[in-house]
Amino acid sequence: MWERDKRSSVTMTKYSTVSHKPSFSAALGGGDSRFVFRKRLFRKPKEIPEDPVEYHLMYAQAVHSVVKLDEFPVNETVALQLAGLQAQVLYGDYDPNMGSRYDEVEQFLPERLIVNNRTQTREDLKKGIAEAHKKYGRGKTEIQAKVWYLTSVKHYPLYGSSLFSVHYKGFWSHPNNLILAIDVDGIKFVNQKIKKPLIEYKYAQLESVAVDIVDDVITLSMVACGPEKQISFTFETDHKEDIANLIASYSPAHSNWQRVGEAKTRVIHVSEENKAKLWQEIWNCRKALVENSMLKEPQEPTGNFLTTTLRRYNRAKLERLKKEKEEKDFEKVYKQSYWSYSKSMLKQSLTVMGGDQDQDDPLELEDVALRMFYTIQQHAGIPPHNGKGFDEIDQDDCVTMVQLAIQKCIEKEAFCNEFYLQLIKQTTDQPEPNGRINIQNWRFLVLVCGVVVPRNRVILDYLQAHLRRCGVDSHSEEGRFAQFCMQCLSRTAQKKNRKYPPSHVEVQCVIRRRPIHERFYFMDGQFRALEFDAAATTEEVVELVKERIGLKKDSGGYSLFEVFGPLERNMLPQEKVADAMFKWEKYAISTHSPKMLKLTFKKRLFVKPYLNHENTVEFNLLLHQAIDDVVNDKFPVSVEEAVYLAALRAQATLGNYSDSSDLVDYVNIIEHYIPKHMRQRVRPEDIALRHRGYSDVSENECNETYTSFVSQWPLYGSTIFEVVQSYTTTLPKNLWLAVNERGIHILPRREKEPLVTYEYRSIVNYSPSLKSLMIVTESLTRGTKFVFNTNQASQIAHLIRDYTHLIVDKQRKSATLQ
Numbered sequence: 001m002w003e004r005d006k007r008s009s010v011t012m013t014k015y016s017t018v019s020h021k022p023s024f025s026a027a028l029g030g031g032d033s034r035f036v037f038r039k040r041l042f043r044k045p046k047e048i049p050e051d052p053v054e055y056h057l058m059y060a061q062a063v064h065s066v067v068k069l070d071e072f073p074v075n076e077t078v079a080l081q082l083a084g085l086q087a088q089v090l091y092g093d094y095d096p097n098m099g100s101r102y103d104e105v106e107q108f109l110p111e112r113l114i115v116n117n118r119t120q121t122r123e124d125l126k127k128g129i130a131e132a133h134k135k136y137g138r139g140k141t142e143i144q145a146k147v148w149y150l151t152s153v154k155h156y157p158l159y160g161s162s163l164f165s166v167h168y169k170g171f172w173s174h175p176n177n178l179i180l181a182i183d184v185d186g187i188k189f190v191n192q193k194i195k196k197p198l199i200e201y202k203y204a205q206l207e208s209v210a211v212d213i214v215d216d217v218i219t220l221s222m223v224a225c226g227p228e229k230q231i232s233f234t235f236e237t238d239h240k241e242d243i244a245n246l247i248a249s250y251s252p253a254h255s256n257w258q259r260v261g262e263a264k265t266r267v268i269h270v271s272e273e274n275k276a277k278l279w280q281e282i283w284n285c286r287k288a289l290v291e292n293s294m295l296k297e298p299q300e301p302t303g304n305f306l307t308t309t310l311r312r313y314n315r316a317k318l319e320r321l322k323k324e325k326e327e328k329d330f331e332k333v334y335k336q337s338y339w340s341y342s343k344s345m346l347k348q349s350l351t352v353m354g355g356d357q358d359q360d361d362p363l364e365l366e367d368v369a370l371r372m373f374y375t376i377q378q379h380a381g382i383p384p385h386n387g388k389g390f391d392e393i394d395q396d397d398c399v400t401m402v403q404l405a406i407q408k409c410i411e412k413e414a415f416c417n418e419f420y421l422q423l424i425k426q427t428t429d430q431p432e433p434n435g436r437i438n439i440q441n442w443r444f445l446v447l448v449c450g451v452v453v454p455r456n457r458v459i460l461d462y463l464q465a466h467l468r469r470c471g472v473d474s475h476s477e478e479g480r481f482a483q484f485c486m487q488c489l490s491r492t493a494q495k496k497n498r499k500y501p502p503s504h505v506e507v508q509c510v511i512r513r514r515p516i517h518e519r520f521y522f523m524d525g526q527f528r529a530l531e532f533d534a535a536a537t538t539e540e541v542v543e544l545v546k547e548r549i550g551l552k553k554d555s556g557g558y559s560l561f562e563v564f565g566p567l568e569r570n571m572l573p574q575e576k577v578a579d580a581m582f583k584w585e586k587y588a589i590s591t592h593s594p595k596m597l598k599l600t601f602k603k604r605l606f607v608k609p610y611l612n613h614e615n616t617v618e619f620n621l622l623l624h625q626a627i628d629d630v631v632n633d634k635f636p637v638s639v640e641e642a643v644y645l646a647a648l649r650a651q652a653t654l655g656n657y658s659d660s661s662d663l664v665d666y667v668n669i670i671e672h673y674i675p676k677h678m679r680q681r682v683r684p685e686d687i688a689l690r691h692r693g694y695s696d697v698s699e700n701e702c703n704e705t706y707t708s709f710v711s712q713w714p715l716y717g718s719t720i721f722e723v724v725q726s727y728t729t730t731l732p733k734n735l736w737l738a739v740n741e742r743g744i745h746i747l748p749r750r751e752k753e754p755l756v757t758y759e760y761r762s763i764v765n766y767s768p769s770l771k772s773l774m775i776v777t778e779s780l781t782r783g784t785k786f787v788f789n790t791n792q793a794s795q796i797a798h799l800i801r802d803y804t805h806l807i808v809d810k811q812r813k814s815a816t817l818q
Contacts, residue, residue, distance in 0.1 A: 041249055043184055045160025048150075052143070059089075059146040062153045070110040071163055072156040073195040076117070080125075080132045082152060083108035087129060088137025088145040094130070102129045158195060160184065164243055165192070166235035169217065169528050170549040171620035173700065174198050180235060182246045187220065189233075207231070209247055209257035211240045214517050215529045218243055219548070232550055234528065266483060270472045278469040285462035286339060290330040292458055294417070298338055299347050340429035341438075343382060346373045350421045353414055368408060369418045375405045376426055380440040399507050402447060403582075406501035409452050416452055417459050423448065424466050433478040442481035443511040449488040450510060450534030450578075452497045463489070484513045491535035495576070498534070503582040506534060516578060520545055521563070521600045524624035532577060539573040545601050551617045557605035563598040564588075570604060570795055605802060606717030607741055611707055623703050626710045633675050634720045635710060636752045643682060645706060646673040647690035652702040657692040666691075713752060715745055721796055722749065723773075723788035731755060737788060739799045741806065744775070746786070760804050768793035 038061050049055050063086060065071045066079075074082070086108055087094075091101055105114055105125045114125065137145055153159055161183040168176045178198070179190035186202040201222060210219040218240040222231045237243065248255040270278075289295050349369035354362035377383055379398055409416040423445045430438040454460045467489070471482035488510075492498070502510065509516045515531035520541075522528075528548055532541055538560050546555065560577070562569045564584050571580060577599065584597035602625050613619055629635040630645060637645065650669045654661070666684035674682050694702070710716055718738035725731055731746065738745040738754070744763070745754040758777045765776040773793035775786045790796070 040162070040246070041184075042160035045184065046154055048147075055143075055146065055150070059150050062150050062159075066153060067106075067108065067110055069163075070112055071195070072153065072158055074110065074113075074156075076113055076120075078152070079109050079113055080128045081136055082149055083129045084132025084134075084136040085140075085145045085149040085152075087133035088140055089142050089149070091133075092142075094134040094138060099126075099130060102126045102133075105129065157197065158183075158188075158190065161188065162246055163190070164237055164239045166218075166237040169234045169236055169526070171522075171617045172550070173616045180237070180243060182243060182250065184250055187247070203247075203251035203254070206247070206251070206254060209244050209254055211244050211257060211259055212529070212531075213259050214514070216240055217529065232548060234548055266474060268472050268474055275469075275472065278465070278472065281465040282462075282469060285458070285465050286334065287330055288458045289462060290334060294351055294456075294458065295334070295421075296348055296350065296352055297333055298335070336429070339425060341426050341431070343377075345377070346370060346422075349418055350425070351414070351418045353418070365414060368415060372405050372408060372415065372419050373422050375401050376422055376441065376444060379444055380426070380437045382437060399504050402444065402507060403501040406448055406451050409448060410497065410499070410501065413455055416454050417456050419448065420454050420459055420463055424463060427470070427478070428466070430478075433473075433476055439477055439481070442478060442485070446481055446485045446488055446513070447502055447507065447510055449485045450492060450498075450506075451501060453489060453493045480513060488534060491533050495535040495537060498576050498579050500579045500582040500586075502534065502578065503585045505581060505585075506578050510534065516581075518577070518581065518599060520560070521598045522621065522624065523600070523602055523628045524620075534576075534578050536577050537573065538571040538575050538577060541577050542601070549617055551621070552615065555615070555618050557603050557607060558601065559604040561600045561602060561604075563600045565593070565595045568600075569792075570798065572798070604719070604799070605741070605806065607806060610717050611711055613704065619703075619707070623707055626707060627673065629720075630710070631673060631675055633677065633750070635713070636747075636750050637675065639678055639681055641709075642674050642678055643686050643690055645709065646670065646682075646687050647694060648702045648706050649673045650687055650691045651694040651697055652699045652706075654691075656695045657688065661688065663688065715740060715747075715752075715754070717741070718745065719799055721790060721792055723790045725786065725788050727785070727787040735788070737790075737796065739796060739803065741803055744800070760800070760807060763800070766797055766800055768797040773797065 037057075039058060049058065066074060066082060067086075087101065091098070102108070103126065105122055108129050109125060114122070117125070120128070136148075140148065158181055161181040164180045164182070166178060166180045168174070168178060174189070175191065177192055179192055179195075181188035181190050181197070186200060187206065188197040188201075189199040190197050201220075205222050206220060207223045208221045210221070212218070215236075216238055217234060217236055219232060219234045222233075244257045248257060349366050351369075353365035353369060354360060374383070378401060405419065409419050423441065426441045427438065427445060430441075432438060454463065464486070467482045467486045469482075471479055471486060473479035474483065505518065506516050515533050516536075517529060517531050519527040519529050528545065530541070530544055530548060532544060536544075542558055542560055543553075545551075545560075546553065546558065551558075559573075560571045562571060562580050562584060564587070571577070580599070581597065587593070588595060588597075603622060611619065611622060626635070627649070630637055630642070646669050649672070650666065651657075653669075654665055663684040666687040669687050670679055670682055670684065697705075715738050718740040721737045721739070723735050723737045724733055725735060726733060732748055734749050736747040736749050736751075738747060743757055743759040745757045747754045758775075762777045763775060764778065764780055764783060765774075767774045771789060771791060771793065773788045773790060773796055775788070777784045777786075788796075
């Protein structure tokens, strides 16, 4: 089974098994899966072991590391010397009549030196191994040859390290594909090609290790040792847990590495006395619900349903009923079965629906309340025989059913109060606390807690008391869900209720007690998968992204953008990211669009100085943002300039020009780096000719040249909007509206020189509507008025507002310093 699951070279034979079970009829053939015994921890890698058995094992492991894994930067000369010692161990002294021993050169030399060898053929290498055997192995015993071999290998800095191929998820000046070396001294980031350490950290500098339980990602966070030092590194690798466990083996201080994506559960030790207090809190909350006349009395078996439950109470009637209830013992009326789990459908709502100030029909409110309870039962997998759910959805579509019920809670407070009481009832005194039905009810409750908090104080107190009591038992599923509900409820209360119910992605994450897991894209097409809770705002997620990619905290002006096909919208700081996920998911479903939302991280507000070459992360972000602007026709370039910039990207991505270069490479360069409207006018030969002039120019120099060119435009850093105007004949119809820190600039499309520019102090009014933007300059009565038709009117208005706020803040700070 292991072989089949791992998809190794296991094959099915033509022979049948002797099993009578129908699931297997063909026998398994051979595979490459095996158990390997080798040394994992090198506490003292430079010391020679005294045990001869251990020495033989370490020699065999060293040969495997040199020949098969190619873990050390062994050149051809050293490789042949080691091959000669290896041959001496295998065959004893050199015999000139046994030249066939060296035919399999792959058994002696790394594949790199065989395949990429341009000076020697296989026959030459074979003769070289024989000559090395004769020269370096002569007269040595087996143990002496092993000692020489192992002593030579131990001189390499990476000896004793466990090497893992990883992909760095972020921006830095090193290659993104590299090797992570773990040894007794600490952690090394190693160049894959030359096997040279790029960065080294001691375990004392390692603050934490976090393993993502969803994606193949591990994050190493270092202790901050200066404002310019990057302290967080995220790598994509199939060996995330192996790396974490190996670090823990060398450094016990890091044995409790984090599993990112699991809800934290506290172990709570509660005495019997405190348990009794928790139950007393529940009792007090139930009594408060009754005393505040929020609940309907349980329906008597002989009572008339319509006359006893669906009536609109006036204030005098409510006061009289309240006094009557106070005289009664509420426990006799509201028995324990009223508050506890029920398999049966409710006969009436739990709360009093409608009142003097509620204009909705009580019958309709009651009907919705009963449909919501039906949804709970349907979600738990026990739909009652009587009752019905919402007609507008498929009753087998559980996620849509959940979304619609929560949407009702968002729209109306009465439904929110009713639904919370229904969920509390269905998670109280469940016969099987860890059973599927109870877990499904808790999942529903945690989803609601992440979206909307009841505004009624009495119901909120009852909910919190219920969660505190159930959260005591942290070893049960019920207890873990109760604690997770408390976390979600606290965050929702802190950040206010949401506008939309959870998306499919959020539902699938939250019901597993995990944070929401979503990809955040960058302008180079790369993405980082991050986790955040249901209440997370754009502002919080932006800070999270900055932390994960190593961007300094004081790097301002960055934001998240909703990108859906050609549509792009900046998210406001206090908007909920989870709301954006639902909104675009619903849009995709309603329009039958195959596209998906891409939450994109990029710079929105540019304030001088625009480029900081010393900050590698920010420089790379702005480089790729500039490339994207050029390609997507948001930066004005001529055909000649586009070819020039594309040739720089060719040198950066392809390396030096070669006469044997394939024109297909330059076709790809055109597709990736030339604006779409110019591609028919640019030939691959044009790029190749310009590329030839950049031989031996490094990637960093190409990147700096590219950014230097785009930053020379006086309007660099502007956000470009395509607008149409017909208000005045003095301007063309199709225009660019550029907004930056200096003001607004009106340009002909794809031109560099503005027709007119207005500083922010000249703008007296700007008013966006759904599809147009009006801007008035200089004076409300005698000034110049512009009306631009655009679907991004609110985006332009928000950008103008944010730049003016930045200017005001800067002026206040200057005044304070003076």
